Amino acid sequence: MDTSEFFAPLRATTDDGAGADGSAAPRTGVAETEPAEDGKSAAKITANAVDNANADATAGKQDVAKPERTPVWIDLLSPTSDEIHDIEQRFGIEVPTREEMQEIELSSRLYDEDGALFMTVSVLTRATTDAPQTAAVTFILVKKTLITLRYADPVPFKTFIRRVKKTPSLANSAETVMFGLLEQIVDRLADLMEQTATDLENLSNQVFANPEGPGSDQDHRETLRQIGRTGNLSGKAKDSLLNLHRLGLFLSTQTRLKKDAKARLKVISRDIVSITEHANFIANKVTFLLDATLGMISLEQNNIIKIFSVAAAAFLPPTLIASIYGMNFEVMPELGWEFGYPVAIGLMILSAVLPLWYFKRKGWL
Known part of the structure; x- marks a missing residue:
């Protein structure tokens, strides 16, 4: 104050x-x-x-108010x-x-x-x-x-x-x-x-x-x-x-x-x-x-969501193939085939690469 x-x-x-x-x-x-x-x-x-x-300090002077x-x-x-x-x-x-x-x-x-x-x-x-x-x-x-x-x-x-x-x-x-x-x-x-x-x-x-x-x-x-x-x-x-x-x-x-x-x-x-x-x-x-x-x-959030959507679409076919060959049914032609496992792996890789190539060509990535 x-x-x-x-x-x-x-x-x-x-x-x-x-x-x-x-x-x-x-x-x-x-x-x-x-x-x-x-x-x-x-x-x-x-x-x-x-x-x-x-x-002025002069003797006899009076202070004036x-x-x-x-x-x-x-x-x-x-x-x-x-x-x-x-x-x-x-x-x-x-x-x-x-x-x-x-x-x-x-x-x-x-x-x-x-x-x-x-x-x-x-x-x-x-x-x-x-x-x-x-x-x-x-x-x-x-x-x-x-x-x-x-x-x-x-x-x-x-x-x-x-x-x-x-x-x-x-x-x-x-x-x-x-x-x-x-x-x-x-x-x-x-x-x-x-x-x-x-x-x-x-x-x-x-x-x-x-x-x-x-x-x-x-x-x-x-x-x-x-x-x-x-x-x-x-x-x-x-x-x-x-x-x-x-x-x-x-x-x-x-x-x-x-x-x-x-x-x-x-x-x-x-x-x-x-x-x-x-x-x-x-x-x-x-x-x-x-x-x-x-x-x-x-825009940045949309780009992130788009990447996740593309990744999910790209890995869906390999997941499907892996699920089929993971069933272990008795009557499956490829189970007894010598090249069945490498072919299944190749199919999964190819099914993942092809969608990614397609999305890249379309400009979505």
């Missing part, structure tokens, strides 16, 4: 370090990232709040009930519960409550593992502060926090932070779709490779597993893109957004549409490769 607060950098300072209003200029602290015990990296900002610089600055972004990662209660009291809002964040109704995910915008989207996590997942993330835009509530640590959040540390101007306002996060999420989805398309191309080469070649996968088990993982990833990516598209439509109706913010939102929405089309192509490619792989498996 980590609560991180980000403040907008000061716009102007004087040569002696004082702010434009004559007060001491605050400094932005250093953000630290510490790995959690469960393997997840929790972006833990330990000193990102503004540090009130010590006034400075007004508390409002953070532009508060990031709640797996918060406790006390932390949520503190945020509710501080901003006069009702933070949705974890169960409410999982609801799929549009009215439960995107709504305006007393001037505060509540927007919940599904963000793709653990995309590079065999079990990709989506996690609900809630954006709360209240006054001049953006509050993000999440119970997972997706890569876009880690990346954006590192970018804010290097470039504090990315956190000039709550809207800037929100659009920066949305752009980071969309960029991550675009990279995943590009990598998925490359993986599918390699899978396609495996499926249609020469069965006797060095790279062929005769039983197709690994190919089916990779196709299933790719289909699962593309499906969850499409779910995340759908949520982002709905969020974009919701924000486009808000009059509080300025002209430049709406222009930025339009670019994000255009990117979402293009990535969704690419995700649809990947989904169709996954379906095609799955059908092709199952078809290859069926």
Whole structure:
């Protein structure tokens, strides 16, 4: 559980370090990232709040109280009930519960409550593992502060926090932070779709490779597993893109957004549409490769059954001959014949070879 607060950098300072209003200029602290015990990296900002610089230690000077600055972004990662209660009291809002964040109704995910915008989207996590997942993330835009509530640590959040540390101007306002996060999420989805398309191309080469070649996968088990993982990833990516598209439509109706913010939102929405089309192509490619792989498996099974059928037909005449001469009846002309045994063996061999030759000529073998 980590609560991180980000403040907008000061716009102007004087040569002696004082702010434009004559007060001491605050400094932005250093953000630290510490790995959690469960393997997840929790972006833990330990000193990102503004540090009130010590006034000049001059005798007789009185410390001047400075007004508390409002953070532009508060990031709640797996918060406790006390932390949520503190945020509710501080901003006069009702933070949705974890169960409410999982609801799929549009009215439960995107709504305006007393001037505060509540927007919940599904963000793709653990995309590079065999079990990709989506996690609900809630954006709360209240006054001049953006509050993000999440119970997972997706890569876009880690990346954006590192970018804010290097470039504090990315956190000039709550809207800037929100659009920066949305752009980071969309960029991550675009990279995943590009990598998925490359993986599918390699899978396609495996499926249609020469069965006797060095790279062929005769039983197709690994190919089916990779196709299933790719289909699962593309499906969850499409779910995340759908949520982002709905969020974009919701924000486009808000009059509080300025002209430049709406222009930025339009670019994000255009990117979402293009990535969704690419995700649809990947989904169709996954379906095609799955059908092709199952078809290859069926062909191989038919070939195996055909071989057994041919073998059974080829060895049926020798079995018949051996059965006849194994009866040991008294009155059988060949029993007393000197060449009876070699002739019987020859008949069995000939009766097996002739069907095999016939099947080979017909192209059944």
